[in-house]
Amino acid sequence: MNANPNNCCAAPEAEPTATTAAMPIWLIALMLVLLFLGAWAFDRRGGWFDPKVYGPYVSIPDVERFHPPAAGGPPPQGRKLFEANCALCHNTDGSGKPGQAPPLAGSEWVLTAGVNRLIRIPQVGLSGPIQVKGQEYNLNMAGMGAPYSDEDLAAVLSYIRNSFGNKAALVAPEQVKKVRAEIGSRSQPYTADELKSLPE
Numbered sequence: 001m002n003a004n005p006n007n008c009c010a011a012p013e014a015e016p017t018a019t020t021a022a023m024p025i026w027l028i029a030l031m032l033v034l035l036f037l038g039a040w041a042f043d044r045r046g047g048w049f050d051p052k053v054y055g056p057y058v059s060i061p062d063v064e065r066f067h068p069p070a071a072g073g074p075p076p077q078g079r080k081l082f083e084a085n086c087a088l089c090h091n092t093d094g095s096g097k098p099g100q101a102p103p104l105a106g107s108e109w110v111l112t113a114g115v116n117r118l119i120r121i122p123q124v125g126l127s128g129p130i131q132v133k134g135q136e137y138n139l140n141m142a143g144m145g146a147p148y149s150d151e152d153l154a155a156v157l158s159y160i161r162n163s164f165g166n167k168a169a170l171v172a173p174e175q176v177k178k179v180r181a182e183i184g185s186r187s188q189p190y191t192a193d194e195l196k197s198l199p200e
């Protein structure tokens, strides 16, 4: 006789029972990582369901980068302001007027890589000897751009950089704002030599 009944006949297998178990911490971490990646991808590429965002563009900044502004150039008020306030001396076609103002067309002062010097000219004025396209001038220009808003000054400078055969990057209102902050309350016109000592 066998004293231990288990040795003889195995007891029938117990019914499976459901028990609770703590969720593994790695699974929670994985879910959080996936959620984060999903949100990040949507944020970067989803365009927030904006109908303007469609392939091959993946986000609103992407669309803006590849689509130039409707006019493809300076804001329209640039031309109006130029013709009302600058053309009197610099001429409607930017060719300048003898004895009154040097040309803006092809001017090395307009077609600069940066706009740090350029913004200062209409803001404060310019006086004394200056070389423009190999020719010497010695006149005075007042700071007639000072009352303009940042947007308007940026627009008129963008206009002269992209008219009369000129082609250069547009000027942003933020750039005007920054340079204006550096100029402060100065009202004394610049000289060409002084501008040259500043970064372009």
Ligand code: HEC
Pocket: 082, 085, 086, 087, 088, 089, 090, 100, 101, 102, 103, 104, 107, 108, 109, 110, 118, 121, 122, 126, 127, 128, 129, 130, 132, 137, 138, 139, 140, 141, 142, 144, 145, 156, 157, 160, 192
């Ligand atoms: C009353 C006449 C007059 C008006 C109006 C005028 N300018 Fe000038 N501008 C001048 C003169 C004169 C000079 C050269 C100053 C010197 O000889 O130092 C000059 C120089 C310049 C220069 C640098 C030199 C060059 O030819 O590239 C720029 C840029 C310029 N002006 C932009 C403007 C803009 C933008 C406006 C309108 C907001 C404007 N000017 C309005 C007379 C004028």
